[in-house]
Amino acid sequence: MKITLKVWRQKNKDSKGAFKTYEHSHVSSDMSFLEMLDVLNEALIKKNEEPIAFDHDCREGICGTCSLYINGHPHGPLQTTTCQLHMRSFQDGATITIEPWRAKAFPVVKDLVVDRTAFDRIQQVGGYVNVNTGGVPDANEIPIPKRIADEAFDAAACIGCGACVAACKNASAMLFVGAKVSQFALLPQGKVEKKERVEKMVAQMDAEGFGSCTNTYACEAECPKGIKIANIARMNREYFGAMLSSYQVETDGGE
Ligand code: FES
Known part of the structure; x- marks a missing residue:
């Protein structure tokens, strides 16, 4: 050729x-x-x-x-x-x-190399799962419905390449962050810290200068791992839920 x-x-x-x-x-x-x-x-x-x-x-x-x-x-x-x-x-x-x-x-x-450490910083603030689940057999004894396990696994398939950002006219990183939030928030082990995690990751995403999602679906169309835009909706639900409960704690604490 x-x-x-x-x-x-x-x-x-x-x-x-x-x-x-x-x-x-x-x-x-x-x-x-x-x-x-x-x-x-x-x-x-x-x-x-x-x-x-x-x-x-x-x-x-x-x-x-x-x-x-x-x-x-x-x-x-x-x-x-x-x-x-x-x-x-x-x-x-x-x-x-x-x-x-x-x-x-x-x-x-x-040339063609870009600095994608913004993604690393977003993941770092999200932390990891601190719950002690014991050894592998103990962790495997926690019942997780197949549908939920599959959704978490699909979200975890994100390889953090940044194609979603490059595809988006707003340079939004919400598909990436949505996948990273979802892979933990869906599972019982990850639920314990899910509020704090989503608040920190969304704040870091904004601080890094990524744009917002306007539902063009360009990210989903270009993602090499087929990450679904439903992860963005889940991240938004998790985020608003976390904000609401923080507000309620503040309000109750003030009474
Ligand atoms: S070089 Fe590892 S995914 Fe392409």
Whole structure:
């Protein structure tokens, strides 16, 4: 295959970026998108040019590190991660535009790499489950209806790649935060601290500069793990419930 790549190049977070065009003729339709970039980078290095910086780690669709905005879609034309996208999804002779995730809360570090530590900080304030459930057999003795266990598991499938933010015109992180809130709030072990957790995570999400959800469903359409927008509704219910009970405690305490 022969392709033309228009790639966003940016030296560092303070410099102004621009698209640079590369003609790439050593492309096999069986290559993954990242392998295609590896081959291009090898050629650039041979020519003493700076290789294109992009994020990747597992290359198995499980870590959420890869993050390219390809032809106007996070992770490209398929609902999968960039590392699981193959060049057979593109036509011979195609022009492919590659950009970093675009969001104020995800500043560009270099070329196609963005700083997604905002997600880490949101998760950190949420904490973890402090309930001592004993050993694995004891924890397994807590009865959890199958439907609830499945919903919690589906929410926990979020790999935190940030495609939801990149897809959203408001750069909202509510699908990510909704999934992280849900995976704990649905389960008995996570319910104990659920009020405090949702209040802190939503406050951190706002502090990081993410936008609000206006129900365009773009996040759900692009999420490589199929996280459902119902998680946003659940997060909102959990949040308002927590706020209401904090208000009641304050009111009762004042009487
Ligand atoms: S590199 Fe891990 S999900 Fe793509």
